[in-house]
Amino acid sequence: TQLLEQSPQFLSIQEGENLTVYCNSSSVFSSLQWYRQEPGEGPVLLVTVVTGGEVKKLKRLTFQFGDARKDSSLHITAAQTGDTGLYLCAGPLANAGGTSYGKLTFGQGTILTVHP
């Protein structure tokens, strides 16, 4: 069972459309990260959200952390072909007291394809 569930698993859209990717958990996370992975490369960090209810913007990408810190979303406005890739959410594993284990758990990823 995945600690972080991403949806949808696949997304195929036309250039110019908007989309949202979701990352949900039954556990509380101190922070959540979003990574993007392009073919032939490793994942690269896009953003980290830390505070419940936080919204961060990175050009056309908007990231939100849920108020209860159990979920996050990534919204892309006017998608471009360059947005194509695998999007991964990840959160640090920690004990009940909040002490980090020094590891991340990852969602299963969302494969986004933007067609011209």
Add this chain to the structure above:
Amino acid sequence: DADVTQTPRNRITKTGKRIMLECSQTKGHDRMYWYRQDPGLGLRLIYYSFDVKDINKGEISDGYSVSRQAQAKFSLSLESAIPNQTALYFCATSDFRDSRNTQYFGPGTRLTVL
């Protein structure tokens, strides 16, 4: 130059062969990780190391072993490769001072076991 490098980038091997995947980093991070990526399963942790004398199993360590030769080098071995170990393998590093454990990934090794 890339901060985290992996060799080889692609490898095709046969069932039963021993192979080693190597990872080097110039980021100066103490923490290093090996992940496996399969379609629909995201990234799963195989082994991780917080310093040269520290090695820990991840969630899927069976069939794998690792060696931390130096702060900058962390290798992954498959003692006797089997077809279901066909996957994309990533090495990553993180800074122990980063409580969020941000990961810095290498470019990956695509391994095919026939």
